[in-house]
Amino acid sequence: MLAATALLATTALSGLTFATGTARAEDEIRIGVIYPLTGAAASTGVELKAAAELAAAIVNKEIPAPAGLVAGVGMPHMKGAKIKLVFGDHQGNPQVGATEAERLITSEKVTALTGAYFSNVTATASQVAERYGVPFLNGESSSATLTQRKFKWFFRTTPHDDLFVTNFFTFLNDMEKKTGEQLRSVGLFNENTLWGNETTKLQTKLSEEQKFTIAEKILYPAKTTQMTSEVQRLKAANPAVIMQSSYLGDAILSMKTYKELGFLPKMLLANDAGFNDSEFLKTMGKDGEYIISREVWALDQAERNPLIKQVNDLMRERSGVNFNGNSARAFTGIAVLADAIDRAGSTKPEDIRKALQETNIPASGLIMPWKGVKFDEHGQNELGQGIIVQVQGGQYVTVWPFDVATKPVVYPMPAWDKR
Structure with a gap:
């Protein structure tokens, strides 16, 4: 069973070409993003998706990056490879979330996963990622038990309940x-x-x-x-x-x-x-x-951190709405994950996991009113605050x-x- 799982995990990640563990400039870095894009929370999912896409656009230098933002801008250690977000719709259903996670890993060949806003969906989707040995960066879900499961591949940037x-x-x-x-x-x-x-x-x-x-x-x-x-x-x-x-x-x-x-x-x-x-x-x-x-976020905190207004202006220009706490956390999740992949200089799961463990982003590099991002031994950001x-x-x-x-x-x- 373990051997089969390892084989599946290896197969799932075979879409990228590795020479010495680094991506070529023409490679896409595929990240699976699971949100409620239909159903009762669809409007929330649309905003989360827009925030994730804004982060990817900044990483890919499609729009100018605000000075000081930590987001792996340009992916210099990945020879300029571009982030490609591949979306899954969990519809607010934990079983659908698990199915979407598996599809993104096995069919879409994603390097890492992020999402899923609903804590109960994050629980099931991250179980799939754990089974396949794929990094899962959770930006929004706050159930405390998510980082009490002793998972190896799960990391959460947001504070918890x-x-x-x-x-x-x-x-x-x-x-x-x-x-x-x-x-x-x-x-x-x-x-x-x-x-x-x-x-x-x-x-x-x-x-x-x-x-x-x-x-x-x-x-x-x-x-x-x-x-x-x-x-x-x-x-x-x-x-x-x-x-x-x-x-x-x-x-x-x-x-x-x-x-x-x-x-x-x-x-x-x-x-x-x-x-x-x-x-x-x-x-x-x-x-x-x-x-x-x-x-975890408020626009009026821009007086203390200019990045908040600068990035919010980009969000409003692209989507017509300001950030809220949900979408700001989604943006931050993609930014932190992109930074880790760039520092890893590799799309190999173990290299990304190690880079996430070594993450130490200062408050000045975030749009959140936190002390920074640094993960403890359970994968929980210990510098977040509310x-x-x-x-x-x-x-x-x-x-x-x-x-x-x-x-x-x-x-x-x-x-x-x-x-």
């Missing part, structure tokens, strides 16, 4: 000190795939440790089409704070249901994802205002940590008829 959920409770403690009000009653409202289930466990654990009361805990069916009964339960429990993990369709549905049933907590803390998708505010308008969300943003005036503005905030928190959320 352990950090994000901890930040929520630190933020609430800071808000209590600032406002003098108690925010100890929380309602947990999360979708029931890997991401939402793990988030709920973390939130429950930290609530107990930090003496917060869980007024209501609801795991709703992913891709649900109605939330009336769930929102009625939240309204009856009347928590001061809702912590919510939702993808785009259910984030929009929940907000509409909140308004229809006249429910509004003092604060809604969103776990990114659907609440930070560009379509969320396009659809919700003023009803999407004052949502607070954990985030911020918290709030929708104010149709923009996501940084409100925490307070020392990097550009706006104060609007608290409590204004009533539906006061907007």
Whole structure:
């Protein structure tokens, strides 16, 4: 079985010609990219795809690269070989994601994989990559267990939910000190795939440790089409704070249901994802205002890092939208992977894996407000960090940590008829 797997892995990577382990200038460096390009999260997938394509265009010198950006620009150690992104559509389905990963490895002969936004799809797709011995760089998925599997070929640039959920409770403690009000009653409202289930466990654990009361805990069916009964339960429990993990369709549905049933907590803390998708505010308008969300990127941080605005301008010029936390992480994933391949000077899987292990990108080379990118022994970037943003005036503005905030928190959320 092991021999067969090794043979398949070798066959899967035979599309490139190797002399001394380096690609010739005319070779393509094929990278498989797996996103939800159809289905409920298709609009998210389109933005992720656009961000990945922007990164590849910068790497390939199709457009000028902003000075200081670390992205393997021009692939000098690969004799100018071009990045070729080959896309797979997982449709939000873990089994389809696994099938697409296998297709990209065996039929499309990709050198490495990236994706897949949905944590449960990343889990299955990366299992396939692990079996074939192909590097998998995950830019967006935040389920903490993804880097607890002792995988050899899996690397993740984004921070994970352990950090994000901890930040929520630190933020609430800071808000209590600032406002003098108690925010100890929380309602947990999360979708029931890997991401939402793990988030709920973390939130429950930290609530107990930090003496917060869980007024209501609801795991709703992913891709649900109605939330009336769930929102009625939240309204009856009347928590001061809702912590919510939702993808785009259910984030929009929940907000509409909140308004229809006249429910509004003092604060809604969103776990990114659907609440930070560009379509969320396009659809919700003023009803999407004052949502607070954990985030890894914000345009207003450009005052501290000029690369943020420079690269965002390119994104807006090409796709018509600003980056958000999802697409900025997708861009960064491709940039980090391209940098590693270039430093490896090779498309051999083991060489790329070694280069990823040796990655040490400074904060100044990123569009993210992180300390850099450096992977620990589990493949987790240990230099990532989170911020918290709030929708104010149709923009996501940084409100925490307070020392990097550009706006104060609007608290409590204004009533539906006061907007």
